[in-house]
Amino acid sequence: MRTILVTGSAGLIGAEAVRHYDRLGERVVGVDNNMRATFFGPDGDTTWQREQLRRDCRRYDHRELDIRNRAGVDALFAEVAPDAIIHCAAQPSHDLAAKVPFDDFDVNAVGTLNLLEACRRHTPEAAFVFMSTNKVYGDGPNLIVLDETDTRYDFADPAYADGIDETFPIDQTKHSLFGASKVAADVMVQEYGRYFGMSTVCFRGGCLTGTGHSGAQLHGYLAYLFKAAATGRHYTVFGYKGKQVRDQIHSRDVVSAFDAYIAAPRPGAVYNLGGGRANSVSILESIARIFDMTGTMLDHTLSSQNRIGDHIVYYTDLTRFQEDYPSWHLTMTIDAIFEEFAAVAFRGAEAAE
Numbered sequence: 001m002r003t004i005l006v007t008g009s010a011g012l013i014g015a016e017a018v019r020h021y022d023r024l025g026e027r028v029v030g031v032d033n034n035m036r037a038t039f040f041g042p043d044g045d046t047t048w049q050r051e052q053l054r055r056d057c058r059r060y061d062h063r064e065l066d067i068r069n070r071a072g073v074d075a076l077f078a079e080v081a082p083d084a085i086i087h088c089a090a091q092p093s094h095d096l097a098a099k100v101p102f103d104d105f106d107v108n109a110v111g112t113l114n115l116l117e118a119c120r121r122h123t124p125e126a127a128f129v130f131m132s133t134n135k136v137y138g139d140g141p142n143l144i145v146l147d148e149t150d151t152r153y154d155f156a157d158p159a160y161a162d163g164i165d166e167t168f169p170i171d172q173t174k175h176s177l178f179g180a181s182k183v184a185a186d187v188m189v190q191e192y193g194r195y196f197g198m199s200t201v202c203f204r205g206g207c208l209t210g211t212g213h214s215g216a217q218l219h220g221y222l223a224y225l226f227k228a229a230a231t232g233r234h235y236t237v238f239g240y241k242g243k244q245v246r247d248q249i250h251s252r253d254v255v256s257a258f259d260a261y262i263a264a265p266r267p268g269a270v271y272n273l274g275g276g277r278a279n280s281v282s283i284l285e286s287i288a289r290i291f292d293m294t295g296t297m298l299d300h301t302l303s304s305q306n307r308i309g310d311h312i313v314y315y316t317d318l319t320r321f322q323e324d325y326p327s328w329h330l331t332m333t334i335d336a337i338f339e340e341f342a343a344v345a346f347r348g349a350e351a352a353e
Helices: 012-023 035-044 047-056 070-080 101-122 176-196 221-231 251-263 283-294 319-324 334-352
Strands: 003-007 027-031 060-063 084-087 127-133 146-148 153-155 199-205 207-209 234-238 245-250 269-273 280-282 299-303
Touching (some): 012 027, 012 251, 084 101, 176 269, 221 234, 245 334, 251 269, 269 319, 280 283, 283 334
Parallel strands (some): 003 027, 027 060, 199 269
C-alpha cells in the first residue's frame, strides 16, 4: 500500500484524487485548511467536501495544515513519507490576487517551495505532481489573430488549430499577480526536477471542472454559472462580449493524467492539460446550453470591462502529453460535463425549495 499526499484535498482536483486513490486501496493523507472560504466566502467553503471525504473514504487521513507553515510541512513529510505528492493547494483566483498579494504569493510560490524542499529532504524518490495553470502564459494568447463569430472568438492562425502547446512563451506578457505567483511555483517545480533529478511535473491546466467544485464568482466559472442559473442569481460577464472561450476538462480526467505520470514519471516534465478544442465553449454558448438543457435563462449582463490579463481564447494542445502517455485519453465530452452539472445543480435547487 502506497501513501499518497494530496494538498488542497477538499478542493475540486484534490478531492477527486483522494477518492481515486482511496478506491485503489492506497493510504491518502490530505492537507487542507479551507482557505478557500477565506478567499471566496460561503460559496468557496469546502467543509462539505472534507466531511464527505471523511465519511466515504476509509483510508483518508485529513490534516488541517497551512502549506505556508514550513516546519509543519517538513514534519509531515518526515512522519508520513509519501510515495507520491499531488499538490493542488493554491490561491486560485486571477482577480483576487491583486487584493491579497502577499497571501497569493506565499501560498502559491512559497508554499510550493516548502513542499518541494520537504520532499527532497525526506522522500526524494517520490513523484511530485504540481497543478499549475495556463495563466503562466500571461495574456500572450491574446496576441494571436482571432476570428469572431456570433457566439465565440477562435484562433485564426492555423499554427494554433489544436490550441496552445508547451513551447508558447511565458514572459513579456501580463499575467495577473496570480499568474506571476504560479509562474514562480511552476519554474521551481521544474528546477527541482532538472537540478536535483526529482520526478516533478507541472500540469498547466485549462478550465478544470466537475460537480465537486465549490464554485464562486471569482473562481470556478462553470460550476458557478450553473449555481447562479439554478438559484436565480445574477451573473456579470466581464468583457469580450461574452465570446471568450475556454476548454473544459473534468476532474476525473485530470486525476487519470496524474496517475499516468506517477506510474512512469519523467524528471522536470511540463504538460498542458485541458479539454482541447473539442471541449471548448464560450460564455455565451454556455448560457445557451444551460437554457436548452433546463429551460432556465441565466439572469446576466455583459460588462464592457474585461478582467485584467484575461485570455480571449484558450484551449489546450494535448499532443505532448498524449505522445508521452498514449494510454491516457479524455473520457468526459463537453456534452457529458454539462449534463452532469445540470443533473446535480438543478436537482439541488429543487431540493432546497
